[in-house]
Amino acid sequence: MARNIVISGGGTGIGLAAARVFAADGDRVLLLGRRREVLERAGVPGAEVYAADLAEPAQVRGVARFVAEEFGAVDVLVHSAGGSAADANTGADDPLDAAARVWTGDFRQNTLTSVLLTEALKDRLADPGGRVLFISSVAAFRGSGSGSYAAAKAALHPYAHDLARQLGPRGVTVNVVAPGYVEDTDFFGGPVARERRERLVAETSTGRAGTPGDVAATLHWLASPAAGHVTSQIIQVNGGAERGH
Numbered sequence: 001m002a003r004n005i006v007i008s009g010g011g012t013g014i015g016l017a018a019a020r021v022f023a024a025d026g027d028r029v030l031l032l033g034r035r036r037e038v039l040e041r042a043g044v045p046g047a048e049v050y051a052a053d054l055a056e057p058a059q060v061r062g063v064a065r066f067v068a069e070e071f072g073a074v075d076v077l078v079h080s081a082g083g084s085a086a087d088a089n090t091g092a093d094d095p096l097d098a099a100a101r102v103w104t105g106d107f108r109q110n111t112l113t114s115v116l117l118t119e120a121l122k123d124r125l126a127d128p129g130g131r132v133l134f135i136s137s138v139a140a141f142r143g144s145g146s147g148s149y150a151a152a153k154a155a156l157h158p159y160a161h162d163l164a165r166q167l168g169p170r171g172v173t174v175n176v177v178a179p180g181y182v183e184d185t186d187f188f189g190g191p192v193a194r195e196r197r198e199r200l201v202a203e204t205s206t207g208r209a210g211t212p213g214d215v216a217a218t219l220h221w222l223a224s225p226a227a228g229h230v231t232s233q234i235i236q237v238n239g240g241a242e243r244g245h
């Protein structure tokens with residue numbers, strides 16, 4: 001039977017790859033992101049779109065209303081919205097102002113987007129059988145340079161554990177996928193310099209970059225009945241990069 005799938009950050013990268021995998025099953029997909037034109041251009045067959053900044057409670061309330069009217073229940077909630085706020089300190093003269101901007105930006109983009117959308121939709125999750133899937137990062141285990149992106153992702157881990165305990169009795173599972181370096185996304189805002197790419201690939205045991213399809217396949221499995229007894233887990237899809245060499 002077709003399921004209702006809500007995917008934040010569904011217009012690009014990992015979220016878009018996940019949307020295509022679920023749509024190929026005949027599922028009904030809702031793509032969320034801030035830029036409506038990006039969602040509309042994504043070209044996922046049959047997908048509906050709703051543009052909102054998911055770090056803003058008022059806009060998330062709008063998403064919840066749309067979902068209630070158009071979808072009713074949510075079978076699978078995929079949180080792919082996120083990114084690095086490393087550029088947010090541009091223009092800040094004072095180092096504390098810069099730190100505050102970057103840490104707040106990373107928290108809003110990676111933690112708050114996932115928390116607000118979950119809180120808005122959790123009562124609509126199909127029970128039994130509902131799925132909540134967060135996207136963290138290998139950075140949550142190893143750091144990310146500034147620390148703030150990694151910390152914002154790591155915050156999702158205990159939230160997922162609490163949610164898994166809360167929603168488990170309803171037959172809903174909650175899991176986190178932690179990718180490493182994934183190519184063909186908008187995450188890096190343009191091409192990655194050759195040396196940086198080589199360094200990131202060298203950290204893996206598989207000797208290659210991740211693809212959005214790698215992450216989408218894991219999300220698809222976690223959303224399947226086959227993964228019904230898997231909950232409160234952080235699944236790393238990063239070619240072993242967390243272990244390094």
Ligand SMILES: NC(=O)c1ccc[n+]([C@@H]2O[C@H](COP(=O)([O-])OP(=O)(O)OC[C@H]3O[C@@H](n4cnc5c(N)ncnc54)[C@H](OP(=O)(O)O)[C@@H]3O)[C@@H](O)[C@H]2O)c1
Nearest residue numbers: 009012013014033034035054081082083137182185186187
């Ligand atoms: N690519 C990697 O190497 C990598 C590695 C580890 C983890 N990740 C994580 O994987 C997830 C997907 O990223 P990606 O690699 O697919 O990059 P991406 O192509 O940049 O996708 C991120 C998506 O999130 C949306 N988004 C960002 N902030 C939002 C907000 N406040 N409200 C609503 N939507 C928002 C963006 O659309 P709008 O700009 O239109 O809002 C965009 O479609 C992210 O959480 C990222 O942190 C990526």
